[in-house]
Amino acid sequence: MRISNIIGRRSSWSIPYVVFMLIFVALPLILIMVYAFFDEGGNFTFANLTRFFGDSDALSTFAVSIEIAIENTAICLLLGYPVAWILANKKYNRSSVTIIIFILPMWINALMRTLATADLFNMLGIHLGKGTLLFGMVYDYLPFMIYPIYNVLRRMDPSYAEAAMDLGAKPSSVFMNVTLPLSLPGITSGIMMVFMPTVSTFAISEFLTNNKIKLFGTIIQENINSSMWNYGAALSFIMLIIIGISTLLSGNGEEDAQVQGGLI
């Protein structure tokens, strides 16, 4: 009787999910914290964190990661925005299927694409380095930039652009004064979806530079692989904080997007 009551309650249906989240999300996060703030002997310490700020290798890798992430995001934005704009413009693209062609690479596992790209460079005799790394990253992440911008542009009421023209704006000022600012929510989500994964990736840099260029993700992976769990956890914790900050920022962006969406 009681058991059937428990099953009957709608809220009890969420129990499996709560259990899943506890085991696979909450527990690992707690473990990261525990490892990050304890030494191997089990004593509470900030040493793992302070070690990072004294570790010039780790710091320079961190700087390189951020730099490459910024460069990758900038290239994706510069390439992706015009593509999104053309795809969203009914004059050039009447079919909503065309966008799928640009999303299509995402259907293939990123690791396989990266390996294939590396093989391609090797076959062509192109030296693996920063250039190939950025190429691989742009190739992997460009769809994540195009799609949110395309969505915002496509949903934008064309009468905004018409109103601007009507008020005397040349096509270039229509873009600068109306289209671009109104597409900011799409740009923000695009940046977030490209920037964060780039900081933490290690597979792409491993395959496309033969591990010549190390990214922040690579260091975490190396530490954990060589059983330095506590330092690895501390580095993960630092990355979590960065992800947290960016998510907060992008969260604000999404709120904006909703306000805009409601208006349109």
Place this chain on the structure above:
Amino acid sequence: MSEDNTIISIEHISKWFGEKRVLNDISLNIKKGEFVTILGPSGCGKTTTLRIIAGFEVPDEGNIYIGGKLMNKVQPHMRPVNTVFQRYALFPHLNVYDNIAFGLKLQGVPRDEIETRVMRVLKMVSMTDYEWRNVDSLSGGQQQRVAIARAIVNRPSVLLLDEPLSALDHKMRKDMQIELKQMHKTLGITFVYVTHDQEEALTLSDTVVVMNDGVIQQIGSPTDIYNEPVNCFVADFIGESNIFNATMIEDRKVKFMDCEFECVDEGFGENVPVDVVVRPEDIYIMPRTDKGQFDGVVSSCIFKGVHYEMIVNTPNGYELMIQDYNPFEVGMEVSMIIKPTDIQVMRKERICNNIEGEMIDATHIDMLGSEFECLPQEGLEAGDKVRVEVDFDKVDLTDDKRDGTCDGDIRFILYKADHYHLSVRAENREYIYVDTQDVWEDRDIVGINIRPEDMRIFKIEEKQA
């Protein structure tokens, strides 16, 4: 090309959207300082006309002149017009002040002049103190005011308004109408106003342009349009009306409802079929007397606030709408009089269907986008172009389109006192007109049948190629 006081001149403009011809040889002159309303049902081409003036659409045929200059290919930002959009289109990322200042900033107007001018228009639309507000936080009516302010601050020579009040509630719409009229007087510029609301058009305008199906039906002052509609569409669309099939017996004498009336119209000829419009308030109703021109029985009486609206049936099967300040009870026997000046006689647009087609073989014709059976034709060969006449009452409509030879959808219904006159659009977008006693609904999809014996087929002599 254009007289001195003409500001907009539209000459023989046609526009296609794909296969569909949305504007069909439109010509229109708008005078400086005039308040012109383009009025018509949805899809009649009124908004397209406005967009051609604004420059958002380029005409496929014909020319548009603004201020005497050919404007066909001139970009919207180079035209001396500003638009108030139907859904306002205020920039959501700018506040009220920056929305209004948008055009002035682009022109490079000095900062302090921008401020004076923005403040002045805000005052004009009664929105002082709202300049720093976010446009999302404004009500529909307030957004409307900002949209008007944003357009007039640029001092255009023509202000275009695309159904600007359609999103407002009834009371607010009335208030805004008065304000718009006032604003038109103060600014002294030309207003071109698009609406489907006939009352709004009559209230606001100096000139009303009635459109239907991409064609201008009538251009005139509100009183002209109301009192002297040129055809049944205008008569039916503007206000309430009783429309009759009639015969002009001779000058100043017209016969409808089996009854002869004196009228003031001349020059139609003798025994010519015409249409007659009588407004419901122009029929004088009184208890049964010998002095009436015709008799009837009241079948319904509704109080409408100022007047009563009554439906009266005549013994010979006609149904009339009559408005009077005094109610007459349902079932009461009444007599009616119509004064000669209140009878508006209109030339008939058509007397029967004239359909163009092509012979497929001796007993089949390709017309209206389908294959119709006809009686065996002598002297006509396959491929011959023909003209087929069918009387309005000889066209059958079926509920299920599969029962018809050809599909059609009902685009316009006109009640003509004892029957309905329907405009049905066939598969090839041509119209076929049907007289029927049955009640159909606008936009109904129907089947069309014509019996072979009801077709009168004439060969069209081909011109020498």
